[in-house]
Amino acid sequence: MDELILESGRTEMNYWSDLWRFRELFLILAWRDVAVRYKQTVIGVAWTVIRPLLTTVIFTVVFSKIAKMPAPEAVPYALLVMAANLPWQFVATAMSESSNSLITNSNLISKIYFPRLIVPASSVITSFVDFLITMGLMGTLMLWYQFMPDWRMLLLPVFMLLAFAGAFGIGLWLCALNVKYRDFRYIVPFCVQFGFFLSPVGYSTTRIPEIWQWHGFQIPARQLYSLNPVVGVIDGFRWCLLRGEANLWWPSLVTSTLLTTVLCLSGIWYFRRMEKTFADVI
């Protein structure tokens, strides 16, 4: 008979095996979020299609036609935008959904034991379903432009993983802080908006100069820009989907990957540290 000991400071040593034991709950929570999302709104699925489609149209018009941003010749501008919109929407929704996830599931947290990590994780999965729908849209758009991706597309899962890790890491930080400081949720939409302008969604990363001359100072602008972990993901997506038309810039990719890893690990660390008190303060 296995014995379970509960005492102070004994963060269960079998946390990770518990996480595995509760995998069914994880799946069912993810499924619940998806089911409810598409049940509640009449235009449920339509909305996930309309939103990225409209943003793509608007961006193409604003950045290509009005701002006259240059683009690689062989790629339609709409595809350039869409390929970036895909990971951006995913990261943005995953971030905001998971940051609220603990609060919206507070009734579960105060009544039932399970590894709390499941909650933000399952809300990231929910955003992944949206992502898949948008992916279908991307496919349609490629057919429309008669644009065939090449072997590079096979590397897409790698960048998807990077997007996952980034969104999850930020989400963990935000949701743990959100439980502690309830006004944190007002900061999240602002972060998303801020991140949007700092991410190369409507334009190509090549527009950022490597060195920026400013009053005689030499600022490594591109390197600084890559501190936004989404930059590496977006570049990767464009590279994979658009036949390598958008070149990968290695320093940026390495920075993004490193930063994402740090975010994800520190997110897990902070979440685990705060987790014990969730049921008491929520």
Add this chain to the structure above:
Amino acid sequence: MNDTIISVETLGKKYNIQYLGEKQRYVALRDVLAEKTKRLFSRGQRAAANRHTTELPSTDSSADSCEDFWALKDVSFEVKRGEVVGIIGRNGAGKSTLLKILSRITEPTAGRVRLKGRVASLLEVGTGFHPELTGRENIFLNGSILGMSRSEIIKKFDEIVAFAEVEKFLDMPVKRYSSGMYVRLAFAVAAHLEPEILIVDEVLAVGDLQFQKKCLGKMQDVAAKEGRTVLFVSHNMSAITRLCSQGILVSSGHMIMKSDVNSVVSCYLNSMNEAGNKPRSVKERRDLLLQKKVFIGEVRIHDQEMNATEQLDVRHSFYIIFDYEIPRELQNIEMAVRIETADGRAVVTTLLSDSSPEALRETKLGAYEAAIEFPGMFFMPGEYLVNVAAHEPMGEIFDVRQTVARFTIQDTGSSFVRYQNYEAIGVVMLNLDWQQRHLAST
């Protein structure tokens, strides 16, 4: 073989009440930042004095606004396999904290618990039920939340549905369920859990009487036939005595006794009487009769069948009965009974003159007994306090008895059971006629 399945050793749980004022339920980052900044500027003057309170989020009254509160302290007991233990105590005694620690929702601050076997806790009926999902979907959702595996749920699905009697509505969103159906479905899922240790908190107070009996029966089966250990918290003493063999009495964070259930229950009832309705002693009475113009004696609460009790069924009417004496001839006496919620908000005041206006004009002398009937389906489920006073209308107060009795309204099937958050609904319920016309169908 060692039969101990739960062993609790000097268990303690400390909460840090940080400015738990009414208005600030949550810590806001804004406030923390503001306080930190404030302190930064005032640090120069009060550096030395304030050093030990650096971590506290408030400045001036920091010593008062942040204090330790032991919700549980030095609790030790053992539970043997197959025992059904009732945990009783007043609100805020620490019962729920104990259950929360045992079900791993929160960590203890001190001491330790050893659990041998799988624990399932049922602290609420229908945890995680989602109103938009159908009955079928909610069975799976709630089942896995309570710790059942998918295959287990599939195996028991038909049994659960049959127990809940909702076959016809399985594919309907539960938001369209009647409250009875909702509770039945929720309990049916929980009743089919198969853990070694089952922890149940006050969930039998819901549902109609017939279903309650069915649930009690099911729980008795669980304990007796399948040799499972059950910890059961309830304010319903009859359910406790019927279900449990052992009892644990908790009071203000301490365990008072663990013994067989009958002696624990009677000890609890005695302690309730002492605290709430302490009768005035003979000497006290004699002294007061000399000073006072009116003397209010014992206050009792009787249910519909005129049995003295403090646990009342929401559906039935009940009586508040009290004696009073008027030692000297006196006119213009108004008797008043005020019912307050447990946190002291007045719900309703009833006056003697409302039902018999002539009583005011009579000159009275001697001993009286007054009985007031309160209707059923009026007070929301919860705890209430009774105050009784005698006074001259708009004038002198002759005698006041504050919090002289208390009663608990048990929810046995009001339409609000499913919402669970009674405070947000109201203090009283009224069954009103709705006049509704269908104007047009667009």
